[in-house]
Amino acid sequence: MAAHDDPKPTSGELEILRVLWERGPSTVREVHDILAEAKQMGYTTVLKLLQIMTTKGLVTRNEEARAHVYEAKQPAEKTKRQLAGDLLQKVFAGSASQLMMHALSGKKASPSDIEELRRLLDEYEGSTK
Amino acid sequence: MAAHDDPKPTSGELEILRVLWERGPSTVREVHDILAEAKQMGYTTVLKLLQIMTTKGLVTRNEEARAHVYEAKQPAEKTKRQLAGDLLQKVFAGSASQLMMHALSGKKASPSDIEELRRLLDEYEGSTK
DNA sequence: GCGTAAGTACGAAAGTCTTCGTTGACACTA
DNA sequence: TAGTGTCAACGAAGACTTTCGTACTTACGC
Numbered sequence: 001m002a003a004h005d006d007p008k009p010t011s012g013e014l015e016i017l018r019v020l021w022e023r024g025p026s027t028v029r030e031v032h033d034i035l036a037e038a039k040q041m042g043y044t045t046v047l048k049l050l051q052i053m054t055t056k057g058l059v060t061r062n063e064e065a066r067a068h069v070y071e072a073k074q075p076a077e078k079t080k081r082q083l084a085g086d087l088l089q090k091v092f093a094g095s096a097s098q099l100m101m102h103a104l105s106g107k108k109a110s111p112s113d114i115e116e117l118r119r120l121l122d123e124y125e126g127s128t129k
Numbered sequence: 130m131a132a133h134d135d136p137k138p139t140s141g142e143l144e145i146l147r148v149l150w151e152r153g154p155s156t157v158r159e160v161h162d163i164l165a166e167a168k169q170m171g172y173t174t175v176l177k178l179l180q181i182m183t184t185k186g187l188v189t190r191n192e193e194a195r196a197h198v199y200e201a202k203q204p205a206e207k208t209k210r211q212l213a214g215d216l217l218q219k220v221f222a223g224s225a226s227q228l229m230m231h232a233l234s235g236k237k238a239s240p241s242d243i244e245e246l247r248r249l250l251d252e253y254e255g256s257t258k
Numbered sequence: 259g260c261g262t263a264a265g266t267a268c269g270a271a272a273g274t275c276t277t278c279g280t281t282g283a284c285a286c287t288a
Numbered sequence: 289t290a291g292t293g294t295c296a297a298c299g300a301a302g303a304c305t306t307t308c309g310t311a312c313t314t315a316c317g318c
Contacts, residue, residue: 085232
C-alpha cells in the first residue's frame, strides 16, 4: 500500500492552495501579496506554511531562481474532490442528495447554478447507464 | 454583539455529535459504547470531549441523574448546513454545482439518490419562483 | 566595496486538539 | 461495613497549527 496519503490541507494551507490554483506556480511574495489584501498575515508566515506544505507533499518547490517558485502538487480538482468526498462521508453518510439539500438551504443558488446541476445529473446518469 | 458563534465542531467532536444526533440525549457510556465499536477510544476521552463541548456550547448537559445526559445543542440540520455552507464558500466559491460535481465524481451516487436530487431541484426552483 | 533590499531558514511561542491516567465521590451488595 | 464498580473532574502530555522574530545569504546600485 502506498504510504502517500494525500494529506488533507489545514485551513491555513487551503487558503494558500487556493491562491496557487488560481495563479499557478508562484513565489512566496506573490502568494503573500494576494493573501495580505484580505487578511493581515506576515510574509514569513506564508513562507513557513509553504515550507511545511512542501515537507507534507502538498506543494512542490522549484529552487532554480532565487525566489523559489511553489506549485500545488495535486490538481485543484483532485483536492476539491477529496474535500467534498470527505464531507460527504463524515457528515452526510454518503448521501449526495442530503449534501446538496443542505448546501442549497444555506445559500441561494443562482438559476444558472440550478441549470448546471440538472445538466450534471443528466450527464452523470448517462455515464453510468 | 452576540458572543455565541456556533463554533465549528472539530473532527473528534463531530463523531460524537453524530452519535447524539442518531441516538438523541445520551450518557457518556452510551456514546462511548457506540464509538468504541469502530474505533479504539477510551471512556475518559469521550467524557473529556463532551465536557469541552459543553463549555463550547456544542452540547447541553442534564445533571439530574448520576450519569449526566448530553444532548446536541443545535439540531443536526443546522450544523450540517453550517458545515456544507462552509465548504461551499471556502473551496467552491459558493458554486453549488461545483460542489456537487466534485462530490459525485468521488463516489457513485445510487439511482435513487439521483432521483432524489432531481426532485430537490424541482422543489428548490419552485420555492424561489 | 558597502549598504540596502529581498530572500530563505530556523526556532520559539502560543493556541488548539486528542488522549489518557489518576483521584475522589457515590452507590450497591454481600 | 468493607469491597467493588461506575461515574465526573482534573491535569498533563504529545501532536499539530499558526504566527512571527531573528539570523544568515545573495543580488544590486552607487
